[in-house]
Amino acid sequence: MPAAETAPARRSPAFAKRRLPALAGAFLALSVGTAILPGAAIAKGPASLADLAEQVTDAVVNISASTTVETRGRTLPQLPPGTPFEDLFEDFFNRRQGDQPRAPRRSNSLGSGFIIDASGIVVTNNHVIGDANDIQVILHDGRKLKAEIVGKDSKTDIAVLRVKPDTDRPLKAVPLGDSDKMRPGDWVIAIGNPFGLGGSVSAGIVSARGRNIESGPYDNYIQTDAAINKGNSGGPLFNMDGEVIGINTAILSPTGGSVGIGFAVPTATAAPVIEQLRQYGETRRGWLGVRIQNVDDTTAEALGLKGGARGALIAGVDEKGPAKAAGFEVGDVIVKFNGIDVKSSSDLPRIVAATPVGKTVDVITVRKGQEQNRPVTLGRLEDNDKAQPAALNRPQPEADVTRQALGLNLSGLSDEVRRRFNIKDGVKGVVVTRVDPNSTAADKRIQPGDIIVEVGQEPVNSPTDVTRRIDQIKKEGRKSALLLVSNAQGEVRFVALSLE
Template sequence: MSIRKSSLLLPRTSNWMGVSALGAAMLATTALPSMADEALADLVESVSPSVVTIIAEQKAAPSPAQGQSFDFDGHPFGEFFKRFGGPEGFNMPQRGPAQGLGSGFVLDEAGYVVTNHHVVDNAETVTVRLSDDRTFEAEVVGTDPLTDIAVLKIDAGKGLQAVKLGDSDAIRVGEDVVAIGNPFGLSSTVTTGIVSAKGRNISDGPYAEFIQTDAAINKGNSGGPLFNMDGEVVGVNSAIYSPSGGSVGLGFAVTSNIVEHIAADLQDDGQVSRGWLGVSIQNISPQLAAALGIDASSGALVADVVADSPADGVLEQGDVILSFNGEAVDSSGDLPILVGTTKVGTASNLTILRDGKQETVTLTVGQHQAASAQSDTPVESEAAGTSLGVTVAPLTETVRAETGIAKAVEGVVVTDLQPDSPAARAGLQRGDVIVKLGNQDTFTPEALKAALDSEKTDPALVLINRAGSQIFVAVELV
C-alpha cells in the first residue's frame, strides 16, 4: 500500500511575511479543536458513566469421558496432541468456566440495566462492572429472545447515572451516532458513524427492528447503547455483519422504541406480554396487486386466519391491512411490531381493503402464544450424552400464523440456539423447521429427541426447511 503525501499550495507572492502569516494562521486554525469535536467530547463525557460491562459466566464443562475427543484449543501443545495424541497417562485438564463479555447501560437509578439476551443467555452468574470499576452481581429480571433484549437489576445504592431513551422513529438516515461499549473487553471504547439505514429486518424474528450504522461495532459491544447527538439512546447494539468476525461497517441496533416497550414489560413481571391478531400475512408484489385488482402494492395481505383467534370472524383471507390504530402498514413486516407492542385487551381499529373497497374493522388484541415457554423444549439426549443445543416448539396453527410457515411443512420450529452449540456451528437459525434427523421424521419435540437418541452417524444429517426451501445440514454431535 502506498502512502500519498498531500501538500498545501499557497499563491505566489513577493510578500514573504504575508505568506508566513497566512500559513501560520492556517496551521493555527487546524490545530484548534472544532466546535463539533468539543460537542462530541462533551457528549461522551456526559453519558460514559452510564455504560457498563456485562460479565456472564457459565459453568465449567466436564472433562471428556473415556473414548471421547478432547478439545485441545488453547492448550500449549494443542496442535501436537491433535495430530499425534496425548502421551500415555496424560490427564486432560478440567475445562474452566466459560466467560462472556458484553456491554449494557443503566436504564434508571433504581439499578435496572439493559443489555442483550444473547449476552446473558444460559449464564449461571452475571456481573455488572460500572465505569468507576465497582462490580455488582446482577439478577436477570427477564429476557426476550425475539428482540434480543434483557433487563438486569443491581443493588448499587447511590451513584448510578441513568440515560434517557430517545425516539428512534425520529432519527434520520445520515444523522451522526455514537456507540460506546467494551469491544474485546476494552471498556469505554467510543466509535462514531452515521445512521446507514432504518427499519432493517435481519431475520432475528418478526418483532425486532434495527437501525443500521457504520459506527464500528465488534465482539463485546453487544448490549451497549447507540446514542444520538443529544445523548439519548436510540438503539441497543446487537449484531454485525462480518465475514471476518471484525467490524466492516455493518452494525445493527435494536430500535429504542422497541427497547422501551420490552424493558418496561420485563420490569413489570419479568415476561413480555405481546399483542396478537392470529393472522398469517405476506407482502403484496405488483403481480399480486394486479391479481387482487388493486392499485397500490403496500399493506399486509392476510393469507390465513387462525380459528378462535382475535381475527376470527373479523378478518378474512384476501383482506389487505392498510393501517393499525392509525399507523400505516406499508409492508407485512410493519404489522407484527405494531400489534406486538399493543397491550393485550386493547380494542384496535384496522383499515383494510376488502373486495376493492376500503373499510374499518375493530377487534380486541389477544395474547401472543407462539413463544409460550410451555411449548418450548430443549433437545438433549441423555442416552447419547449429546445435545443439539436448540430449543424447539411444535408447529401449532398459532406458530404457523406468526412465523408464516406453510401448512405443508411438517417438523418442529427452532425458537432458540445456544451459542457455539452443534446446531449453531452447523448454521441452524431461529425460525428453521427441523424436518428430519438421520432418516427419522421429527414432527414433534419428542420425535426429535428419539431420533437424537438412536442416531449412530456423526455428523448427523439433518433436513431443515428455511423460508420454504428444504436444505440438508451436517451437525457434529460430539
C-alpha cells in the same frame, strides 16, 4: 439469529456468530481517490465529542456472564466423523470408567450494557447473558456488582438486569430517546466493551433505518457506521443529546471486525419491551391470529388493490384467534392497524406486538377491492405461539378429470391422486400434476403436488372450475389471477400469475 454476526460478547472457547449469507464476503473495497468539485460542500462533524462522551460514559457498563455446566463421564478420544469404531470406544470407556464426575465446564462471555435507572436497572442484549448463572456488571470506575435477571426477550434480543448499588456511591443513568426522530446522516456515538478492552467510544452517523436482517420477527434495525465490534453487544448508541436511541446488537462482517456496518435495536422497538420486562418479568404482546404474506405488484393487481403494492395479505386465519371472531378472512389485505399504515407485511407483526393485550382497535382491510373497517380485540401472543392456521373446509371435488391451464396440468382430488402426492385428508381443491418449466407458475415455485384452493378468491373443486374462473377474470380485463395454493400438509399461500 442466522442473518448477521453478533457483536457479542467475546466467548470462551468460541463466540456466537450471525451472518448475512447473501452479503457476507461481498464487502471487499478498494480505496480510490475521490475528486472534489469546486465549491462542493463538505460535511463537517461536531468539533469534539469529548463533552458528550464524558457526560454518558459512567452509565455504560461491561457485562461479564459465566455459565457453569456440570459434566459427567470421561472425554472420548477424538475420532474421525462417522468412524465405525465410535460406538466401540464409547462402550469401552463407559464400562471401564463408569459414570465418573468430571470438573465442571465453565464458559464466559463479555459484552456491554447501560444503566437506565439509578436504582440499578441495566439493559443489555439477551445473547450477551444467554443462560448464564453468574452475571457481573462492571462499572466504569472498576466496581463489580452482582446482577440478577429481571427478564429477557429472545425475539428482540433484549435483557433487563438489576444490581444493588452502594448507598454512598449512586449510579449514573441515561435516558431513552426517540429513535423515530433519527434520520440517515444524523451523528451518533457508540460506547461499549469491544474485545474486552473496556469502555471505548466510537462515532459515526445513522446510515439507514428500518433494516431487516432476518434475525427475528420484529427486525427494524438502525444501521450505523460507528465502529461496533465483538463485545459491543448490548451497549448504547447515543444521539448528540446524550439519549440512547439504539442498542448495539449485530454487525455485518466477512472478517469478524467492524467494516462500518453495524445494527442497533431502535428504542422505538426496545422501550415497550424494556417496560414490560421491568413490570412483568416477561413480554405481553398483542396477538391477532393471522398468517400473512407480502403483497407484490402482480398480487396487488390481481386483488384490485388501489394504490399499488401495500399492506399484509392474510394467508391463514387461526380458528381460535381474535381475527376469526372479528370476521377476517383469507384473502383480506390489512392496510391500516390502529391508525397506523401497514406499508408491507413486515410492518404488521411489530405494530400488533406493540399494541396492549385486550385492547380493541380498528383495522382497515381490503376485500375484493373494497375497504372495510373491522374492530378487533387483541389476544396475547405468547399464549398462542404454536397456534396453527385453520383447516380448510371445502366441498368435495368432482370426478377426476385432467385439464391444462396457466402452464399447469390439473387433476381432481381422487383417492389415487391423494395417495400419489401424500395429500392430507382435510386438504381440498385441484391438484397440480405437472408444471411447464417455462411458465410463470414455475417461476413462482408452484410444483406438482400443490393444490389450488381458490382462483380469484373463489373456491375451486375441479379443473373445470379453474379454467372457467380464469376465463371470467380475463373477460373482466384483469391481467393476472390470484391463486390460493396449498401444499400437501394444508399450509396455504397466495400466488399471482400473469394472464398475458
